[in-house]
Amino acid sequence: MSFTDRSNLRQPPLGRRLRLGFVGGGRGGLVGSWHFSGARLSNHFDVVAGALSSRPENAALSAADWVIPADRSYTDYREMARAEAARPDGIDAVAICTPNDSHAAVAIAFLEAGIDVILDKPMTAMLTEAEALVAVQKRTGVSLTMTYPFSHHAMVRQARALVDEGALGRITQVHVEYLQDWNLAAQALDGAPWRQDPKRVGRSSIVGDIGTHAYHLLHSVTGLDVARLRADMFVCGGAKPQPDTAHIGLKLSNGAPATMQLSNAAVGQYCALRIRVWGDKGALDWDQEKPEELRFTPAEAEERIFRRGAAQGIRAQAEALIHLPRGHGETLTDAWANLYAEAGIMIAARRSGRDLGQALTRLPGVEDGLRGMDFVEACADSHEAGGIWTQMADRD
Incomplete structure (x- = not known):
C-alpha cells in the first residue's frame, strides 16, 4: 500500500507497531487514559514500558493494569530513558502525561536519548522552559508531537x-x-x-x-x-x-x-x-x-x-x-487515535529515513507548542x- 494516498490511516507503514512508553498517566489519571486509548486504537503502537508513577506501589499496579512487564516498569524517567535507549527492543517513542512543570525535563531526557516524544499540552509551565525544549529538539532532530486532539476530528x-x-x-x-x-x-x-x-x-x-x-x-x-x-x-x-x-x-x-x-x-x-x-x-x-x-x-x-x-x-x-x-459514532477517542496514527506515520518515517506520506498530515509539533x-x-x-x-x- 502507498501511504501517500492515505487510504488507511491506521495501517502501520513499517509492517510492525512502534514500541511506546509512558511517563505519568498511571492509575486514576484521566489524561493518561486518553493517550493510552488513542495509541491502542490507532493500531500504530504497542505500550511496552512506563514510568507511570514515582510511587513504586502505584507504578507497579498501573503497569499491571496496562500489561507492561515488571522489568520495564520504572519509577524514574531518567532511568527509563537510559535503559530503553540501550535495549535492542527499546521504545521508539514516549508519551508524557505528567504535570506541566515536569514536561521540559522529561522530554529533554528522551530527546537526548534519541527517543521520539509525544507530549501533552501545554508544552511547559514557563515560556523559558519551552524555548529550551525547542532548542534541544532542533539540535537532536528527534521528533516532538504536541497532543491537541480536537484538530484530529x-x-x-x-x-x-x-x-x-x-x-x-x-x-x-x-x-x-x-x-x-x-x-x-x-x-x-x-x-x-x-x-x-x-x-x-x-x-x-x-x-x-x-x-x-x-x-x-x-x-x-x-x-x-x-x-x-x-x-x-x-x-x-x-x-x-x-x-x-x-x-x-x-x-x-x-x-x-x-x-x-x-x-x-x-x-x-x-x-x-x-x-x-x-x-x-x-x-x-x-x-x-x-463533533x-x-x-x-x-x-x-x-x-x-x-x-x-x-x-x-x-x-x-x-x-x-x-x-x-x-x-x-466516531468521537473524541477516535480523534485521539487519528492523532496517534499520524504521529506513528511521522515517527516511522524519521526512523526509517523513508517518505511515508507524512507531509500530508497536520500534526502539531514544537512550533505549535511554543x-x-x-x-x-x-x-x-x-x-x-x-x-x-x-x-x-x-x-x-
Whole structure:
C-alpha cells in the first residue's frame, strides 16, 4: 500500500507497531487514559514500558493494569530513558502525561536519548522552559508531537479544507469558546491540586489548560494566528488561587477581530468547545459536543450540514480521518487515535529515513507548542497589566 494516498490511516507503514512508553498517566489519571486509548486504537503502537508513577506501589499496579512487564516498569524517567535507549527492543517513542512543570525535563531526557516524544499540552509551565525544549529538539532532530486532539476530528479537517478552498472568502471575524463546570467549588481540583499551583501550571491555569486547545483550534481551522490580544481573568466559582474564567479579545493576523471565552466554572457546561468562523462569502460552525456535524452557511446559497461519514461533499483531508459509516459514532477517542496514527506515520518515517506520506498530515509539533506558550504568556501579561492590548511574540 502507498501511504501517500492515505487510504488507511491506521495501517502501520513499517509492517510492525512502534514500541511506546509512558511517563505519568498511571492509575486514576484521566489524561493518561486518553493517550493510552488513542495509541491502542490507532493500531500504530504497542505500550511496552512506563514510568507511570514515582510511587513504586502505584507504578507497579498501573503497569499491571496496562500489561507492561515488571522489568520495564520504572519509577524514574531518567532511568527509563537510559535503559530503553540501550535495549535492542527499546521504545521508539514516549508519551508524557505528567504535570506541566515536569514536561521540559522529561522530554529533554528522551530527546537526548534519541527517543521520539509525544507530549501533552501545554508544552511547559514557563515560556523559558519551552524555548529550551525547542532548542534541544532542533539540535537532536528527534521528533516532538504536541497532543491537541480536537484538530484530529474529521469535521475540523473538513472545515479547514473549506477555508483553504476559499468557500468563506476573506475571514472577517471568529468566535471560539471552551466552557466547563468541573471547577465550580472552592478548591475544586478534580483530584489534581497541582492544577492551581502557579509554580506547576504556569502563569494562567485556565489559559494553559483549555485556552491552548481553543487557540490551537482557531489556528487549525482558519490558518490565521493571533497578532494582538487583551485578556481579563476572573474567579467565577468558589475562591481559589487562580482564575477559572477568561474573556479574551483578539486581533488576528489578517486584521480581523475575534473573541475567546474560557471557563471551567460555568454551570451546566461539560466540554463545550465551539468555533464559529465568518467570512465575506460564508460561515462555519463546529461544536465539539456534536463533533460529527459541521454547519456551512454560504452567503448566497442554502445552508448545508456536513455529517462525518463517506458521503458527497466530504473532502479528502477529512475522509482520511473517517473509519466508520455515518450512524456509527466516531468521537473524541477516535480523534485521539487519528492523532496517534499520524504521529506513528511521522515517527516511522524519521526512523526509517523513508517518505511515508507524512507531509500530508497536520500534526502539531514544537512550533505549535511554543506558540501556545506565547499565547499563555501574552494573556497573562495583558491581564496583569489591567487588560491592556498586548502584542503576541513575533517568531518569524
